[in-house]
Amino acid sequence: MYQELRDRLHTESEQGYRNFHMNLVPGIENILGVRMPTLRKLAKELAKNDWRSYLKEAPEDYYEEVLLKGLVIGLSKCSLEEKLNDIADFVPKINNWAVCDSFCNSLKFTNKHMPEMLAFIEPYLSSEEEFEVRFAVVMLLSFYIESNHIDHVLSLLNQVKHQGYYVKMAVAWALSICYIKFPEKTTPWLKTNQLDDFTHNKALQKITESLRIDQQTKGWIRSLKR
Known part of the structure; x- marks a missing residue:
């Protein structure tokens, strides 16, 4: 499942957008170049399925994979206590302003x-x-x-x-x-x-x-x- 998701991210990536985004987020090299509307669409799909397993098990090697988890947390249907626990787990993974701000907005x-x-x-x-x-x-x-x-x-x-x-x-x-x-x-x-x-x-x-x-x-x- 997670390899299929990664393959999809690679398919949706754009070299030009990758270069543009890397200029906005200095020092972050692991960017594929997937646009935000696509990531939001993927997050909605993931949030409708077994999102708990996804948050625990899915890899986080790419910028988009980390951000995608943040978006799923924002969309997940659960108790406030579980939501806060997921946020607390995610915050230490933030290493740039773009993931930070997109996560907060979600x-x-x-x-x-x-x-x-x-x-x-x-x-x-x-x-x-x-x-x-x-x-x-x-x-x-x-x-x-x-x-x-x-x-x-x-x-x-x-x-x-x-x-x-x-x-x-x-x-x-x-x-x-x-x-x-x-x-x-x-x-x-x-x-x-x-x-x-x-x-x-x-x-x-x-x-x-x-x-x-x-x-x-x-x-x-x-x-x-x-």
């Missing part, structure tokens, strides 16, 4: 279990592993930048101290979304946050790149640069 069930998921992801914010921290930050920006959680999200982001580049970029991205959605909440925080200068300035840059911010406000945002 965890739509979070919308039905907001308190439980928040309690689950918060410990990852203090992890020593770069992509474990990014996982938590991307989960926050994907599901928790809304009225009931914005204050807590800003507080949590202010506490992230990991020096990894992909953590800092995720925090900056999250802060830009906070400002765009909740400028009145985020404005005072931009003046007093404890972020390092790189992350702070990158957040300002991302805010000014938004088409939803007027030119006068962009000028003020730039004045906060360190």
